[in-house]
Amino acid sequence: MRFSMATRPGFGRDHNPLRRRSDRIQAYSGLAAVVLVIVVLPVALFAGWRTWQHFSVISDQELATRQLVTATVAAGDPQTRIARNHLATVTWTYPDQVAHSGHLAVPGSTLPGDLVPVWVDEAGEMTTAPMTRLNVWLDAIGIGVGLMLAALAVGGLGYQGTRSVLNRHRARELDEEWRRLNGFSMNA
Incomplete structure (x- = not known):
């Protein structure tokens, strides 16, 4: 079966006066x-x-160089309340038994002495979670x-x-x- 140019509207160089x-x-x-x-x-x-x-x-x-450790909330700062979270100072020891500290957003109900998870790098410094x-x-x-x-x-x-x-x-x-x-x- 052959297709003529009329079956393909707009294509080809036929002499149809209606096709502009x-x-x-x-x-x-x-x-x-x-x-x-x-x-x-x-x-x-x-x-x-x-x-x-x-x-x-x-x-x-990142998975090879980052570890999840447990940190202890040392002090919370209710002045930094953001929605339901606030910044708290947390402390942890890793891997050389040297105490490290940093600031972390924790739930508003977190009290000093509570344990929270923290991602750290090979030097024991706080870092972001690894890419999953x-x-x-x-x-x-x-x-x-x-x-x-x-x-x-x-x-x-x-x-x-x-x-x-x-x-x-x-x-x-x-x-x-x-x-x-x-x-x-x-x-x-």
């Missing part, structure tokens, strides 16, 4: 949007995979999905913008043609 140049431009604009999304798909997959690789290495390093595998996966998926959404947005907005400009152009041409048919001149 603007129709072809709109069709090619839609095709360009689809091609953009198709081209970006492997790029998004690759970027997500590389993000996963990169953050997996960081996560492994869930964080690694969420970042990788976020990069890939974000790139795809950006491609969809660019393609869709490009197509809609082109279509809008062409519709205004077609409306202007139609008005001009009606005026000519009714004996009015646009330049008079």
